[in-house]
Amino acid sequence: MKMNNLDRVLLLITCLLAAYQIVVGIDKSSSTPITAYTIGFGVLLLSTLLLFIFGFGILDNSIVVIISTIIPLSISTGLIWEHLASYRTLYLIFAIVGFLAVILTRSMQTPVNLRTTVLAIVHGISGLIIFLLPILMSVYGRTNPEFVLVGLGGALMGLEGLILSFSKFQSIISKETMRRLLPGLLLITTICFVAGFKLG
Amino acid sequence: MSALFNKIRLYWPLIKISQTSLLLATGIAGYLSAGTRITLPILLGVSISLFLAISGSTIMNMWYDHDIDAKMKRTHKRPAASGELNHREVFYVGMVISIIGVGWALLIAPLYGLVVFAGWFFDVVVYTFWLKRRTAWSILWGGVSGAMPILAGHVLAVGHIELVGILLALAILFWIPTHTLTFSIKFLDDYNNAGVPTFPSTYGETFTRAMIAISSVLAAVAIGWASVLIGISAGYLRLIAVLTAGLLVLAFATFRVQSEQVNFGLFKYASLYMLSSMIILAMRAF
Numbered sequence: 338m339k340m341n342n343l344d345r346v347l348l349l350i351t352c353l354l355a356a357y358q359i360v361v362g363i364d365k366s367s368s369t370p371i372t373a374y375t376i377g378f379g380v381l382l383l384s385t386l387l388l389f390i391f392g393f394g395i396l397d398n399s400i401v402v403i404i405s406t407i408i409p410l411s412i413s414t415g416l417i418w419e420h421l422a423s424y425r426t427l428y429l430i431f432a433i434v435g436f437l438a439v440i441l442t443r444s445m446q447t448p449v450n451l452r453t454t455v456l457a458i459v460h461g462i463s464g465l466i467i468f469l470l471p472i473l474m475s476v477y478g479r480t481n482p483e484f485v486l487v488g489l490g491g492a493l494m495g496l497e498g499l500i501l502s503f504s505k506f507q508s509i510i511s512k513e514t515m516r517r518l519l520p521g522l523l524l525i526t527t528i529c530f531v532a533g534f535k536l537g
Numbered sequence: 538m539s540a541l542f543n544k545i546r547l548y549w550p551l552i553k554i555s556q557t558s559l560l561l562a563t564g565i566a567g568y569l570s571a572g573t574r575i576t577l578p579i580l581l582g583v584s585i586s587l588f589l590a591i592s593g594s595t596i597m598n599m600w601y602d603h604d605i606d607a608k609m610k611r612t613h614k615r616p617a618a619s620g621e622l623n624h625r626e627v628f629y630v631g632m633v634i635s636i637i638g639v640g641w642a643l644l645i646a647p648l649y650g651l652v653v654f655a656g657w658f659f660d661v662v663v664y665t666f667w668l669k670r671r672t673a674w675s676i677l678w679g680g681v682s683g684a685m686p687i688l689a690g691h692v693l694a695v696g697h698i699e700l701v702g703i704l705l706a707l708a709i710l711f712w713i714p715t716h717t718l719t720f721s722i723k724f725l726d727d728y729n730n731a732g733v734p735t736f737p738s739t740y741g742e743t744f745t746r747a748m749i750a751i752s753s754v755l756a757a758v759a760i761g762w763a764s765v766l767i768g769i770s771a772g773y774l775r776l777i778a779v780l781t782a783g784l785l786v787l788a789f790a791t792f793r794v795q796s797e798q799v800n801f802g803l804f805k806y807a808s809l810y811m812l813s814s815m816i817i818l819a820m821r822a823f
Contacts, residue, residue, distance in 0.1 A: 356813075359779060360772035371775075379779035386783065390805045391798065 338516055340392045347520035348389040354527045355382035362534050363415075369425075370415040377411030378530075380404060385523060393516045396501065399443065402456065405498055406439045409463035409491070412530075416470050416487075420479070428466075435459035460498055467491025471533060484537025490529030497522055547616040548630065551599045552592040559812065560591050560686045566815035567690025567705055570767050582645045583693060587686050589638025590653050594660040594682070596631035600624070601665050605731040611724050635661075642689070649693040656685025670732070673739040676721075680713040704763035705818075711756035712811050718749045719804035723797065746791055746800065753788035753807060757781040760814050773817050784810050 355378045363374040384404060387395055395401065410432045417428040439459055442452040471488035474480040500515050564587040569575065599606065599617040606618035616622045639657055643650030660682035668675035684706035691702035721728055721735035722745055728735045736745040764777050787803045 356776055359776045360770075364772060375775045375779065379775075379782065382779060383783040383786075386806070386809065387802070390802050390809075 338393050338513055340389075340520075344520040345389060347524045348385050351385045351520070351524045351527045352382055352389070354524075354531050355379075355385065358527075358531050358534065362531055366415070366419060370418045373411045373415035373418065377408050377415065380407045380411070381527065384408075388519075393519075396516065401501070403440055403443050405501065406436060406456070406459055409460060409467055409494060409498070410436055412491070413463040413466040413470075416466060420470060420474055431462070435463070460495070464491060464495035464498065468495065471537065475537070480537045482537075484533055486529045486533030487537060488533075490526045490533060493522060493526040493529065497526070547622050548596070550615055551596045551617060551622075551627070553595050557588065557591045557595060559808070560683060561587050562812060562815050563705075563709055564686035564690040566819040567687035567692075567702065568694045569690075570701075570705070570763075570818040570821050571691055571694030572767075572821045573694045579645065579693070582641065583649075583690060586638050586641035586645060586650075586653065587689065589634050590642060590657050591638070591686065593631055593633075593635025593638050594657045596627060596634060597661045598665045600627040600631050601661075602669070603627075605670070605733060608731040609724070609727040611727050646693055646696075648697070649689050652685055652689040652692050652698075656682050656689065658682075659685065671734070673734045673736045675734075676714060676717045676736075679717065680710040683713045684709040701763050701766050704759050704766065708756050708759035708763060708814070709811070711752045711759060712807060714752040715749050715756070715804060715807040718745050718752075719800055721745065722800060742795070746795065749800070749803065750788040750792040753784055753791075753803065756807075756811075757784050764814075764818065767818065767821060769817065769821055773820060777814060777817060780810050780813055 358378045359375055359382065363371050363378075366374065384401075414428060414432050418425050421428075435455075435458070438455045441447075442455045468488045468491040471480070471484045471486075471491070475482050475485045497519065500510060501519075561584065564583060565580070568580070568583050599615060603615075603617045603624065606612040606615050612618055617624070617627050635657055639650060639654045642653035659678050664675055664679040664682055668678055687709050688698070688702050688706040691705055692698055695702070718736055722737050722742060725735065725737050729738055736748060761777060761781055764774060769777075784803075784806060787799070787806050790799050791803045
C-alpha cells in the first residue's frame with residue numbers, strides 16, 4: 338500500500354511534536370525520567386521518520402514489534418519514577434527483563450504462544466500504567482486535570498500496538514485500514530502526550 | 538520577456554536547487570551557530586554570496602561535464618548536456634555568477650571570502666576539472682568543497698578558523714559520501730557508461746557500503762562533538778543524540794543488509810539528519 342501526501346504531512350507533524358517533546362517538554366523532570374522519556378519519544382520520533390522514509394512496507398519487518406515495545410516501556414518507567422516512587426526499582430527491573438524477554442522470544446525459535454504471552458504481558462502492563470496512572474493522578478488532584486490526556490495517548494498507543502502486533506485483531510480491522518489510519522492515529526496520540534505533559 | 542523566462546527555466550536545473558539550498562543552509566547554520574549578534578545585512582550578504590558562489594560552481598560543473606552527463610540516463614536531459622543551452626554561454630554565465638558570488642564574499646570579509654573561494658576552487662578545479670574522471674577518490678575533494686560553506690559561515694561570525702568550525706566542516710565532509718556513494722551504487726551502470734571511476738566500480742559494492750557506514754558514523758561524531766563545544770541546550774543535545782542514534786542504526790543496517798532500499802533510506806535519512814542538525818545549531822542564535 339502506497340503512502341499518500343496527507344500521510345506524509347501527518348507523519349512529519351508527528352515527528353516535529355515528538356522532537357518538541359524531547360527538547361522542551363520533559364525539562365522539568367529529574368534525570369532518570371528525562372532519560373526514559375527521551376528514549377520513549379526518541380523511538381517514537383525515529384519510528385515515525387523511518388515510516389516516512391520507507392513507507393508502510395517497513396511495518397512488515399519483524400523488528401518493528403521489538404522496537405515498538407520500547408515506547409510504552411520507557412514512557413511508563415518515566416511516569417512510575419515521577420509519581421510512584423516506592424515502585425521505581427521494581428518497575429525498572431520489570432521494564433528491563435520484559436524488554437529482554439521480548440527480544441529473546443522474537444529473535445529465537447520459540448513457541449508462538451510463549452512469544453504472544455510475553456508480548457501481551459509487557460505491552461499490557463506498560464500500556465495500563467500509561468493509561469491509568471495519569472487518570473488516577475488527576476482524579477486525586479496530584480496533577481492538573483489535563484494530565485488525563487497522557488492516559489488517553491497511552492490508550493490510543495495501546496490500541497495501535499495491539500492491532501499492529503497481534504494478528505487476531507486484524508480480523509476486526511484489516512491491515513490496509515489500519516495502515517490508512519496509522520498516520521492520523523500516531524499524530525493524535527502524540528498530541529495527547531505533548532499536551533498532557535505540558536498542561537498536566 | 539518570455540525569452541528571459543525561458544532562459545531562467547533552462548538555467549534553473551543547472552544550479553541543482555536542492556543541493557544548493559542544503560549547502561546554503563549549512564553556511565547560514567555555521568554563521569548562526571556561533572551565537573554572535575545577527576545583523577540582517579550580513580545575514581542577507583552571507584545568503585546571497587554563498588548562493589551565487591555555490592550556484593556558479595554548480596553551473597561550471599555542468600558546463601565541464603556536459604559530455605559525460607549526455608552519456609548518463611539520469612543526467613542526459615540536463616539543458617547543458619542536451620544542447621538546449623549554448624556551451625560557451627553556460628561557461629560565461631557560470632563564471633559571471635561565480636565571480637559575483639566570490640567577489641561579494643570577499644567584500645563582506647576577506648577571510649570569509651577566501652574560504653568561499655576555496656570551496657569554489659576545490660569543486661570546480663580540483664574535483665571537476667582534475668580528479669573526477671581520474672579517480673574514485675575525487676569525491677573526497679568534492680566533500681572538502683561541500684564543507685566550505687559551513688566553515689565560511691562560522692569564520693564570518695567568529696573572525697577566525699577554530700575547532701568548532703573545523704568540526705562542522707568535517708561533519709559535512711563525512712556526510713557527503715553518504716550522498717555521493719549511494720548515488721554511485723544506484724546509478725553504477727550510468728557512471729560506467731560515462732567512464733567515471735566510482736567506489737563501487739573500483740573497490741566493489743561491499744567496500745562502498747562499508748565506507749558509507751563509516752562516514753555516517755564519523756559525521757555523527759563530528760556533529761555531536763561540535764554541538765557540545767558550541768554549548769547548545771540540554772534539550773537540543775538530547776534531540777541530536779536521538780537523531781544520531783537513528784543515523785548509526787541505519788548505517789549499521791546498510792552494512793548488514795545488502796539492499797538498495799536500505800541504502801537509499803540511509804541516503805534520505807542522512808539528508809534529513811543534516812538539515813535537522815543545521816536547524817538545531819542555528820537555534821543557538823535565537
